[in-house]
Structures are given as structure tokens and as C-alpha cells.
Amino acid sequence: MTDRVYVFKAFERFWHWSQAGLIIFLLFTGFEIHGTYRALGFERAVSYHAIAAWSLVGLWIFAIFWHLTTGEWRHYIPTLDKITVIAKYYSSGIFRHEPHPFRPTLQNKHNPLQRLTYLLILTLLSPLLWITGWLMFFYAGWPAWGLGWLQLQWIATAHTIGAFLMLAFLISHLYLATTGHRITSQVKAMVTGWEEVA
């Protein structure tokens, strides 16, 4: 028997998947601009990267508004409560097929590890990427803004570091999505809003 619980609202799901698509596309074009491989061609990679970046900015404006007005931002308040239980589950319990110690609810969607990770992504990694990316867009304007002392190299390197971290997050996130009640439970939840729980 499985219970189902409604966790993710429509806008949240839309936000998640469009953001996922944009981030994957930004990684794909970004590493081409970085010179890692040739796929679209530098020129197209740059212009698509720009379009995707501005789309993501637009999406964030809506997402921030949504989080603030609905109070959903509370899901990212960090807590250390039961964090060791969760860590223990992933390091041993999961192999013994123990049930997941965390049960998501509409009031408490994320386990403590998720809370912490997403908070870091939203407040550190994402801003790192968009501030450095935005600066690179308006590179010629730096002196006029009193930022003439900035070196493009620092900004570009910081942006690259951000990209690697985002890629590492993406990989682990994709994997951890398979660790729900069933392998597909969490993906289904993000598609339909309903998560299967034990």
C-alpha cells in the first residue's frame, strides 16, 4: 500500500522544470563558450546562452515573487533537526531498504539536507552565477560604474567555478531523485505534484 501526499503546487513544478531545462542548456552552451568542446559554434553558443540567461532571470523574478507572497520561502529555512538521521539513512539505511525517515508534507516539503542544499543553491551559487554572468554581459560599462578595478579574469573564473558546482549539483540531484519510496516517486511528484510515500 502506498499513500499519496500532495507536495508540489503547479507553479512550483513549472518553475522547477523550466529552470532545470534552462540550467542544463546554460551548462551546455556555457562550457562550449569556455572552450571545452565545439557543438553549436561559439557565436551561437554565446547568443543562446544570453537568451537562456535572460529567460532564467525572468523566471526567477516570478519565482521570488511567488515564494514571498505564498510564504513558500519558509521551506528553505535551515534546520539541523534530524539531519544526522537523514545522513545515516543515505549512508546505510537505504542499502537495507529501510523506509525513508522523512515524510514530506505540504507544510514541510524538504528534508533537512534538501533544505540546506537548496538554500545554498538559491542564496549562494545562483547569485554567484548570475552576478558574474551579468557583469560579463555589461563588461564595457564597468569603468562607468566605478568597477574599473575589476578584472574580467576574476569574474570569468568565478563564473566557471559556479558552473562546475552547478554541474556537480545537477548530477547528485538527478541521482538523489531516485531515492524516494520508489525509484520514480520523486520524479512523479515533481510532475504531478503528488508524491508516493510509504
Add this chain to the structure above:
Amino acid sequence: MKTALTRIALLMCCAGWLAAAGSALADEAKPEAKPLKLTTTADHTKFKELQREFKSGPEVTRACLACHTEAAGQIHRTKHWKWEYLNPDTQQVLGKKTIVNNFCISIASNQAACNSCHVGYGWKDNNFDFTSEENVDCIVCHDTTGNYTKPSGLAGNVVTKEMEFPPGSGKILKAIDLTKIAQKVGKSSRDTCGACHFFGGGGDGVKHGDLDSSMSAPEKALDVHMDATGLDFTCATCHKASSHDVAGSRYTPLAKDTKGAHVKGRADNGNPASCVACHGNGPHKKEVRLNEHTAKVACQTCHIPSYARGGIATKMTWDWSTAGQVDAEGKQITRKDAKGRITYESRKGDFTLAENVIPEYAWFNGHVQYTLLTDKIEKTDQRTPINKMGGSATDGKSLIWPMKVFRGAQPYDPVNKTLITPHTAGNDDTGFWKNLAWDKAIPVGMKDSGAPYSGKFEFINTEMTWPITHMVAPKEKALGCVDCHAKAGRLAGIEGVYLPGRDGSKLVDTAGWTIVLLTLAGVLGHGLLRVINRKNRGEPK
């Protein structure tokens, strides 16, 4: 029979009337066009002062000055007249009168030959009167006939009576018709400017690389602005003169124009000869991203993908040290390459030439420091810069510019540690081009320069840098992103700027991919353990 004749006569009358009426109607519809597109309100053929015979250049000038009373005074204040320029930044006294280059080296003691390109008459030695009004040559810039020539060797004078020159050579210089030429004067043109500036360094395209006779009537592919069947710019369209002082300078170039497009009447309008003076600082309307490049890259870098594109080769190197070889009979020799271009002359040494040359690139801030005859230089493994171009990634005044770098070897005084100005041109016993004897040529030249000479000479490797700014290609031919944004692109040697696609931190890349791969390995290992455990327990999914 009679009626037939009458009919024919009538028909002819009718035809004649129709024809006459037709032409009258046509005249009414289309007033008679002027024979020329007039760009002036004065027809110089109608001027009494010019309806006479002229025996010399100065005679013409006196006629010009009868009406244009202040013109000579204006010319007297210009570089074109003085061949002297005080660089306000470096306090160096420059100008053709003073500087030493690595082409024909110097005008000292060679004035009669070199100064055929002076906007004056009679500058044959250091006694030339720079206050003379009649010695100003108006026509060299204002000729429209193409017949006005100033043969080398005559100190800027013109030939009004057929003559043998050099005397005894059997070569005849033809006379030019000054009356006809004077009556047809007009605005300067690509041809008048080009008569000297296309041929700098002693031949077509030799010196600049981005200026040669192919620019006289270029196609759009060669120069979008001068395109003879298109925009048809003259030099003066950009190099706009004010009181006969022509804008634009190679001694104090404007490397980074931040002032935007000029607006008429504005006091801070600067040099009108920059790209920005018309196009502004953000000229890319469609690909706006490109405008960000203007903070670091000169327009010319992308828009002049190569120079010497008009089918005329430019000189790239000149080695004076090999000059002086003669054949078995002791005669001067000339060697040519497969394309018939001269690669060796006894009197000049070895050359290399090239067409469609990809420029070298460098940070440039407009600051140019010349190596003058008065400067002490040490001979080292490095080439001595004839003109040292200032610039860096961090000074805030530099852009990345395309350059022609002209390399050569030229005489050097190892005792006084100076460059040398040899006497080259001249039909005399000491001119190197005639007698191939450095020991005679150097003392004469150095004396004319007023510089000491130890009596010893060697050859020193030098280089001279020429910012490339002409031969602007159509935008479709401008450089693409990956010409520079690539590991081995055109800007591979440019330091101090981060180029996405070219640069990256090795450390960050290594660490980054390590983290990514460890993450991947971690999740795969974790997943594998889950699968194994599941199998061991024999549990269904």
C-alpha cells in the same frame, strides 16, 4: 508622279516638324544639365589670373594667393609644410625633417629626392625658406587633372620645359601644362593625397600596407567608405582639414575615442578621422553584444581582417646590410621573385613583400616614442624600435589594435651608439644609391643631420610599427568570434585580457572536473550498492 512628289515633300515636312517639336518638348522637360557636378561656386577657367602661361610652380602660387590671400599662411602652420612636429606628450621633435625610419631612413642630405613629396617648391637642402609664401605648392593637393607630377630629384619643383634628368642619363622628363592644371583646380581627392601617401617608402604600397594605389578607385570589398561606385569617400571626408590643417596624426594617434559620434557645433568634438567620430561607441545595432568589445578592441581589429588587399604588395622587411652586391661587370643588380616583385636591389638590399597580410596585434594607447638620431641605443638581441608604441591592458587608455610591423636592418654607429642617416639619393659621388659606398655616404648624411659620426658603422635590427586603419572591409568580411575566441586565434599573443574560449584557469578546470567526476563516481557507487543489496536480499523491486 507630281502627286507622289508632293506627298513625299509633305511627309518630310511633317517628320521634320515632329522631330523639332519632340526635341523642343524634351528640352522643356529636362533642362540642360551642367557638364560637371559642381562642388564649387567658382570656375577657375574664367579667372583672368589663370589665363596665362606659367613658367614655374611659384608663379602659379602667386596667382592663387592673389585671391586666396591667407592660404599660404595657413599651410605654413601645418605638418605638411614644416615636416616638423612637437609631440606634446613626449616633447620629442618629430616630423619627416627629423625622424629616422627603417625604409629610406632619412631625408637628411636627400632632400632633393625625398622632398618631391613636400607641399612646396625648392626644398633641396637645409637652407629652404619656410617663410616663403610663393614656395607653397597649392596644386599638389588641389589638382584634378592627374597630370601634375613632381619628379624625384627636383626638390619638389615641377617641369615646365622638357629636360634630361639626371643630366647625361638620357632620361627625358616631359613638361606639364601648368595653365591647364591651374584652371582645373578643385578639392583634394584620393589621387592627390595618394600621390604621396600611396607611395611612401619609395614605391606603391611600400610603407603603409593599408594605403596604396589600389585605393585610388577601390571596390567596396577593398574599402567600404572609399568604394568608388558607392560611398566614394575621399581622404578628406574623414581627414577633414580645418584652415588647411589636416586631421589625424601618426605621431599622436587617437587610439581610443570615447567621445561618441560628433555633433555639429559641439566644442568637444575631437579628431574627426576616427571611426567613432561618425559611428559612435556602440555602432552594432543588431549584434549588441559586439558593442561590449569596444571597451578593449579597436574597430580596425575586426573590420580590417587583412591589409594590402588591393593586389599591391607591401614591404614587410628591408635588410640594408646586404646592399652593395654587384655583378661580374661591377654593375648594380636587381632580383625579383616569381611574381616579378623586386626582392633585391644593390642600392637598397633585400626585401620581402606580401599581400593580404594578417596584422600583428598589440595594446595601443596612442603614445608613440620615437628613437631619434639624438637617442643612445644599445645593440641587443632585441630589435630596436624605431617607434615604440605605448599601451597595456590595464592603463585604461589602450585598445587592441592591428599593426603592420616593418622589420629591417640599417646602419648604426657602434661607438656613438646612434642610428645613422646615410646620403642615399643624389647624382653625386657620395650618394649610396649611385656609388654603393657606405664610408662615403654616411659622413655626408650625418653632417647634414648635424649629428656626430665616429667613422665606424654596423647594422642594427630595427622594427617600425604602423597602426592599420584603412582598407575597412564590408561587415560580412569582418572577423568572426572564433578568429580570436579560440586557443590559437589571432589574439593568442595578447596578454592582460580574459578571452572566453581562449583562456581559463588550469587549476579551476582541473579542480572543477575532478569535483564533477567524483560526484558522478559517488552517485554511481551509491546506486550500485543499492542494486547489489537489493539483489542479495532477493527482493523484488
